[in-house]
Amino acid sequence: MTSAMRQNRGGGVSVALAGSGGSGVMTAGTLLLTAAAKAGAYGLMVRTSGPQIRGGEAAALVRLSDRPVQTLGDSFDLLLAIDWSNTHRFADEVPLSAASVLVGDPDEGEAPEVFIATGARYVPLQMKKLAKAIAGSWVNMVALGFAGALAGLPREALEAAVREDWKRGEAALAANLAALAAGFAAEREVSPPIAVPQVPPIEQPRPRWSITGNEAAGLGAIRGGVRFVAAYPITPATELLEWMAPALAKVGGSLLQAEDELASINMVIGGSFGGVPSLTATAGPGLSLMAEGIGLAVASETPVVVVDVMRGGPSTGIPAKSEQSDLSFAVGGLHGDAPRLVLAPTSIADCATTTQWAVYLAEALQAPAIVLSDQFLGQSRAVIDPPPDTGLRAQRLTAEANAPEYRRYRNTPSGVSPMAIPGTPGVTYTADGLEHTEAAVPSSNSKDHRLQLDKRERKLALFDYGDAWADIDGDGDAAVITFGSTSAAVREAVARARADGHRLRLIAMRLLAPAQPERLARALDGVRHLMVIEQNHGAQFWRYLRGNYDLPAKPASYHRPGPLPLRPGELHQAISEWRKAA
């Protein structure tokens, strides 16, 4: 096996590091990702663990490549387990094949049958013994060295990653660098040599960021101008809040931990009424509690941003696993006729861009914006090209002091009316969730109701959202459409289908509400066959598209719930079968 054959063909190398809690596999995974970044590569790390709060089995699922990585691959080239404690539970999440390598410590017992049965090559490695031989070193550093060598990363990059992250003494650092070297050397000594793909050497490494989707969403929010956050802790949105708390304090903002989500949404509405762009973040259960408050933001025309980091539902569901099953609720889940903005980032980097856009839109349109991130985007860490600040800032149309005949809910042509900010003299008003007149006086009059409903619908409908509503590429009379988080897996599957000779368009939708039927019609011009792909049980996106858009007859649907991610291979197969049947 020559080194040229071990170079990746865009698919990169996929590595799973597993072990019981405290074995350090998450640290090793993060360092592997950092080392890849230092070597100029891209990467993605997904964390997974058992149901225990602490100390249960855990695995870091890492994919590295010289090209951007936005989704996990179909199978893993390496599963390395520091110990086998309950790791059989990861069998679904860590698919192996006969081309894979399975590394375990023979002193920790035999590998679980479920992994052996895949036909993967078993390579024993006495990790604990190696670590014990170097006083003060940790076994996860041996694992890191082995995995880094297997992935083709330079030893210097691995060492640099460890050094930079080191928080203890110099002696311990030296011991652990020795353990790293021992693991690295052990991979090189495997006979016959391991033959999985590798990250090729990268000539001129460019600066990269290591960031999670939750952090990126927080950054995008602050870039857009958010300076007040109130929220209640919930998996998998909590890290977004934990990142924002100190970050907001640095830029003159603040974050408050609310007593519940009913409080969170009303607190951010209060903050925004005060003129400060405000945001809350939650997951499905919290979004359900916030529904009444979001309706208040609609009726009172108070801009707020709600980031929903979706997880398996309904009810408590599967808190730490991803699913795109809050779509129907987000686009349709408020009582009354309640126009709102719904957006979905299509990658970890796009969490920054789309959240920034959401802040801009909410403020410009004086309406609530729901951002549908999910557990996969939110909690996964990626090495990416830095997402640029789009320059979009919160710019609210405000009333001038002592404006003559000021009416807060004036029926303007755009539907957006100047909002008086408390502190401005001569234009005070009472914002209301009750239906109201243009002058903000409560009213149950049919004309007032109709006028305000029209106004609130019109302001969202007339706005020019530009090209960012979707990412579109390709041509031909067949198209695949998806939204949000699954875009990356679909993109990879479409690339494979195109390589097979299929002509396909790909539409990854970012703006879900208000619906953009004319834009989609243009994107689908000449398309006769359409397939809708999404990660939920009820085909919610397919139903949403059929309800809001004119589509080619009988669009096909590929939908499947979480907790397992949609993988490029299964989507490639689904697309191939669909094209064959057409």
Place this chain on the structure above:
Amino acid sequence: MNDVATAAAAASYTPASYKSAVKPVWCPGCGDYSVLSAITKALAMIGKPPHEVGVVSGIGCSSRIPAYTSCYGFHGVHGRALAAATGLKLARPDLTVLVTGGDGDGYSIGGNHFLHACRRNVDLTYVVMDNHVYGMTKGQPSPTTEPDWDSKLAPGGTKVRVFHPLVVALAAGANFVARAFAGDPNGTAAIIAQAIRHPGFSFVEVLSPCVTFRPEQKEWKSVVRPAPVAATDDPVRAARLVMSDDGLNIGVLFAGTRPAYPLNDGVARHRVADLEMEFRV
């Protein structure tokens, strides 16, 4: 539109400066008229311009008050007034923020926010018009309704003991606790002004008769009396007093010294671009 007299930015304000032209929906004889009057009198005593005052409410008869003032008002959803007001005050520490509402809004659907507003101690003034009944929905029992009070929804009474808002407020950490009576708008105004001036979370429970569904409350005027002792800064003493009284002692009962929730100065000490440094590899 309900800003009447602020444009001139007069050096001094009268109660009329804080009144809007919107006509209240209340029944004739409702105690809330007097509380509205007391609030405008209190604001005139404070002397802050109406456009620098926020009045926040939820849902219910008394929650209509914001629109009847010339201040910036926020009439939100049922039970969440304290949450909206907390957000407003944290975002805009420069504003004076009042929260108004009733016993159902504050003690039932909004009960959890009441607890946490007390313990958080944000500088807000919460005026609850307590009439022991849901008036807007036409006569159902509230948390402060007597257990044997007969109604269509709870024939023969709820058989549930009453909620004691003042004791709860003291236990949860409110920094100022008072009881007032709507029939005495001047006394109520003085208490509300004191509550606004007091740092932290100030809670004023106002006995405000519902003459429509609780006509017997018209008798409150002949039975309320000034509290027998002056305000204390000891929450234990205050709690003992309000637990043992008959609910008719009027006055400031507790004025604490707990520091208010720290408010943000809004000063950016870093550039947004500085936040990006931690992501660089």
